[in-house]
Amino acid sequence: MRQVRIKSILVIEAVFCVAFCFLEMNFPGIFSGAAAFPFEQIGWGLRMLSLSGGAGNVTAIILYILLSLVPCMVWAVMRKRKTAIGIDYVLPGLSVLLFFVIYYMINPGLLVLRVPGAGKWALGSIFYSVLSGYLIIRALMRCRKAEVERLQKGIRGLCWFLYMVFVYLIFWQYLGAAIEAVKAVRLSNTGVEEPGLYFTYLFLGLHYIINILPYLFDAGIVFLAVRMLDVFRNDRYSDEAVRATERLADFCAKALGATVGADMGFNLLQFLFQGWIYQVDIVIRIPVISIIFVLAVFLFACYMREEQKLKQENDLFV
Numbered sequence: 001m002r003q004v005r006i007k008s009i010l011v012i013e014a015v016f017c018v019a020f021c022f023l024e025m026n027f028p029g030i031f032s033g034a035a036a037f038p039f040e041q042i043g044w045g046l047r048m049l050s051l052s053g054g055a056g057n058v059t060a061i062i063l064y065i066l067l068s069l070v071p072c073m074v075w076a077v078m079r080k081r082k083t084a085i086g087i088d089y090v091l092p093g094l095s096v097l098l099f100f101v102i103y104y105m106i107n108p109g110l111l112v113l114r115v116p117g118a119g120k121w122a123l124g125s126i127f128y129s130v131l132s133g134y135l136i137i138r139a140l141m142r143c144r145k146a147e148v149e150r151l152q153k154g155i156r157g158l159c160w161f162l163y164m165v166f167v168y169l170i171f172w173q174y175l176g177a178a179i180e181a182v183k184a185v186r187l188s189n190t191g192v193e194e195p196g197l198y199f200t201y202l203f204l205g206l207h208y209i210i211n212i213l214p215y216l217f218d219a220g221i222v223f224l225a226v227r228m229l230d231v232f233r234n235d236r237y238s239d240e241a242v243r244a245t246e247r248l249a250d251f252c253a254k255a256l257g258a259t260v261g262a263d264m265g266f267n268l269l270q271f272l273f274q275g276w277i278y279q280v281d282i283v284i285r286i287p288v289i290s291i292i293f294v295l296a297v298f299l300f301a302c303y304m305r306e307e308q309k310l311k312q313e314n315d316l317f318v
Contacts, residue, residue, distance in 0.1 A: 006160055010167055017172035024176065034172060035124035036105070042067065043105025050106070064106070068099040087141060090134045094127075101127050152229055159222045166215045178208040181279070189278050200277045203270065207281050210266050214290075217255035224248040237307065245304045249297040256290050 024031040030044050031037075050060040075091035078084040101123045104111045111119040143154050181204050185197060228244040235241060263283045270280050 006163075010163055013164060013167045014171045017168055018175065021172050021176045021179070025179065032120050033124075034168070035128065036120040037124070039101050039105045039124055039127070040120050043102055043108070046102070047106045064102060068102055069095055071095045071098065085138065085141060087134060087138045090130070094130060094134070097127055097130060152233060155229060156226060159226050162222050163219060166219050169215050170212045174208055174211045177211075178204060181207070185279050197278065199273070200279055203273070203277050204279065206266060206269070207283070210262055210283055213262055214255075214259050217259060221248070221252055221255065224251055236304075242301075242304050245297075245301045249294070249301045252294045252297050256294055259290075260285070 020031060020034075020037070024033065030041060032040060046060045046064055049056045049063075051057075071091040071094035075084065075088055078088055078091075104123055105120065108119055111123070139154065143151055182201060185200055185204070189197060224244070224247055228241075228248055231238070231241045231244045263285055267282055267284075270277065270282065274280060
């Protein structure tokens with residue numbers, strides 16, 4: 001039941017990402033980028049509410065204060081429940097930062113930077129960098145002396161978070177980049193009739209698939225890793241545990257080979273059809289980290305087989 005709920009959340013996120021991607025292109029003044037979400041929309045809404053009249057202005061001020069104090073409220077609840085730790089003192093600082101972020105989102109004209117249009121993006125990025133740093137440090141501090149059961153739960157939660165990141169990358173970042181690439185080709189080849197660009201659009205679509213392919217495989221790796229953890233929780237010396245580890249290692253190797261092969265094939269297709277397409281994107285990836293990860297999983301699988309043999313020998317001896 002929990003997995004069904006999480007899958008529903010991922011589907012909703014995918015729909016939201018696609019919708020936001022198109023809103024970002026059609027309404028850049030309100031949807032300027034992922035880093036500014038949702039502060040940009042909150043600022044726009046509070047500004048419209050403030051300009052609606054006296055009552056609207058008072059309501060906007062109250063909402064502005066309450067939204068900015070959300071991190072402080074979380075900190076207060078944690079202190080009341082006695083679950084707060086030292087790093088949680090960052091939360092009041094986040095409230096202070098949130099006051100400035102929302103204020104300048106309400107009044108973007110007051111934020112002057114040398115790079116035009118970078119103000120909202122910079123504000124959102126600063127807030128998210130502080131928030132992510134706080135969450136990472138807090139998680140490390142909580143897990144440093146945690147038991148196996150809590151660590152497994154933490155890894156499982158991180159895996160589900162990775163799924164959300166993959167959905168964002170596939171249905172927002174790379175989809176938006178693909179649509180922008182189509183627009184760029186259309187604008188730079190105005191003298192070419194639209195049917196003449198269809199072949200180029202096809203290759204841009206293939207480029208999008210090539211870009212998201214590693215994340216699709218990563219999602220499969222995360223799924224198998226979660227399954228492996230479930231088996232380990234029951235009995236990490238069982239035959240099923242060894243098979244789960246070997247399945248993960250085998251899938252990692254195949255995923256890496258498929259990704260590298262797809263890059264090679266796409267580059268070759270672009271070379272063969274370069275006379276018919278108006279944009280060439282040569283994909284060159286050297287997946288050093290992925291290779292190290294695959295070798296590490298292979299080594300882990302070997303250790304699991306050896307541990308199982310030792311365990312069986314010890315059981316026979318006893």
